[in-house]
Amino acid sequence: MTATKSDAQSDELRQAEAALVDQARRGxxxxxxxxxxxxxxxxxxxxxxxxxxxxxxxxxSQEAFLKAHRHLGSFQGTASFYTWLYRIxxxxxxxxxxxxGRGSEVELDERLSHRQVGSPADVLATQKLSFNPQRVAQxxxxxxxxxxxxxxxxxxHRAVLILREVEGLSYKEIADSMxxxxxxxxxxxxxxxxxxxxxxxxxxxxxxxxxxx
Amino acid sequence: xxxxxxxxxxxxDNELPSDEAEVLRRDLSDExxxxxxxxxxxxxxxxxxxxxxxxxxELDLWSSLADxxxxxxxxxxxxxxxxxxxxxxxxxxxxxxAASLLFALRPGSPGDSNCEIEELEVVGTGATVMKVAxxxxxxxxxxxxxxxxxxxxxxx
Numbered sequence: 001m002t003a004t005k006s007d008a009q010s011d012e013l014r015q016a017e018a019a020l021v022d023q024a025r026r027g028x029x030x031x032x033x034x035x036x037x038x039x040x041x042x043x044x045x046x047x048x049x050x051x052x053x054x055x056x057x058x059x060x061s062q063e064a065f066l067k068a069h070r071h072l073g074s075f076q077g078t079a080s081f082y083t084w085l086y087r088i089x090x091x092x093x094x095x096x097x098x099x100x101g102r103g104s105e106v107e108l109d110e111r112l113s114h115r116q117v118g119s120p121a122d123v124l125a126t127q128k129l130s131f132n133p134q135r136v137a138q139x140x141x142x143x144x145x146x147x148x149x150x151x152x153x154x155x156x157h158r159a160v161l162i163l164r165e166v167e168g169l170s171y172k173e174i175a176d177s178m179x180x181x182x183x184x185x186x187x188x189x190x191x192x193x194x195x196x197x198x199x200x201x202x203x204x205x206x207x208x209x210x211x212x213x
Numbered sequence: 214x215x216x217x218x219x220x221x222x223x224x225x226d227n228e229l230p231s232d233e234a235e236v237l238r239r240d241l242s243d244e245x246x247x248x249x250x251x252x253x254x255x256x257x258x259x260x261x262x263x264x265x266x267x268x269x270x271e272l273d274l275w276s277s278l279a280d281x282x283x284x285x286x287x288x289x290x291x292x293x294x295x296x297x298x299x300x301x302x303x304x305x306x307x308x309x310x311a312a313s314l315l316f317a318l319r320p321g322s323p324g325d326s327n328c329e330i331e332e333l334e335v336v337g338t339g340a341t342v343m344k345v346a347x348x349x350x351x352x353x354x355x356x357x358x359x360x361x362x363x364x365x366x367x368x369x
Contacts, residue, residue, distance in 0.1 A: 029282065033275050040274045045267040054270050062274055062281075069282055124218050126247040128254050136261040146262040164226065165259040171228050190222055196255055 014080065021081050025072045036065050039082055042167060043089050049162035050093040050155065052147050060096060064089040079176045086163065086177040094155045124190075125197040149199035157192035164189055216245050225252045 023031035043064055047057035067088050068075075075084055136142050150158055156178070163169045163177060174189075175182045216224075216237060223229050224237055241249075341357040 029279070032282070033279075036275050036278060040272055041267065044270070044272055044274075045263055048267050048270075049263040054266075058270070058272075058274075062278060065274060065278055066281060124221065124248045125251050126244055128247075128251055129258065136258055136265060143262045143266050146258060147266070150259070150262075161259060162263060165256045166263045171226070186219065186222065189226075190219065193222075193252065193255060196259070197251065200255070200258070 017081055018077060021072065021075065021077070024069070025075075032069060035081065039085055040065075042082070043085060045166055046086060046089050046162055047093055049150065049166055050090070050158055051096065052151055056096065060089065060092050063092055067092070080173075083169070083173050083176045086167070086169070087179065090159045090163075090177060093159070097155055124194065125201070127201070129200055145203050146200070149196060149203060152199060153192055153195055157188050157195070160185055160188040161192040161196070216241060218248070221245055221248055222252070225249055 017035075020031045020035055024035060040061060043061045044057055047060040047064070048054060051057050051060065064085060068085055075081070136146065150161075153161065159178060160174055163174045169177065171182045171185045171189075174185045178185070220229070220237060224234055227234075229237065343355045343357065345353050345355060347353050
């Protein structure tokens with residue numbers, strides 16, 4: 001019963017969003033403004049997670065909305081508007097990173113992502129992190145260290161991880177956003193998580209040593 | 214026996230069909246439960262970090278976007294009847310203009326032989342006044358009536 005109610009609600013939301021997109025497409029700036037205000041925080045979070053720099057993230061978010069506005073006519077509505085918007089944002093972030101020469105890890109990590117998921121050399125960790133994730137919200141130092149770990153992932157891995165963990169997108173929605181098969185999403189997500197677990201366990205060891213000193 | 218990591222990940226992400234997920238949950242080993250707990254912790258850490266960092270920045274994209282967006286007039290809804298009338302008027306006007314130009318500029322027309330043309334509006338019909346220079350340089354005035362039979366009008 002609850003599922004039916006929530007399905008109906010999400011249907012209503014989808015229809016309302018489609019109506020807004022249609023109005024914006026016909027030149028109604030108020031409708032486009034509503035879309036901007038609805039998604040700006042999420043687009044900014046995604047760009048921030050991918051680029052780390054808040055000014056760059058703001059620039060990219062703005063560019064993403066401008067691009068979306070320019071190409072509204074070509075948006076076919078087969079995927080949801082936000083999936084399409086995320087796709088624009090992810091592509092802009094990857095382009096930006098490549099332009100400033102920060103995309104060197106991509107090839108190496110792409111090879112990693114094609115390794116068999118769950119092979120003996122690459123299994124999910126069983127130990128928990130030695131810091132409390134809730135402390136992260138209060139400590140800018142902790143956040144800096146975690147962003148540094150995220151920055152060590154390739155753009156593709158980082159994008160998949162953020163779309164899943166921060167935006168809560170399904171595999172299908174991530175695949176639409178990144179224009180790749182769902183199997184690739186699963187594989188990239190697995191390796192991104194595995195790498196983050198390793199990086200954060202190193203970080204936890206460092207933190208322990210710093211505490212001992 | 215431990216569940217494969219890819220299945221475990223799909224279970225964690227709620228990507229398995231509900232009946233398969235239920236069966237899998239019954240078979241989870243202690244090691245699987247530890248892996249799921251570690252995944253949950255990582256997820257919380259990443260989400261907490263990015264969201265907390267994003268929340269520290271003021272965001273008002275619209276104020277700068279509004280100036281950059283091309284100004285487009287809002288689409289207007291025009292009733293079909295009015296649309297047809299407007300379109301017909303435009304087509305008739307364009308045809309009339311084209312016919313006038315053709316008449317004035319055609320080779321050997323009064324325009325070429327230095328004549329002046331004026332339109333007359335008369336009730337029920339139309340007439341054209343033409344001043345034509347003859348071979349001896351004298352002007353001759355002609356009035357051309359567009360005669361229309363009454364029953365022709367009725368049939369329109």
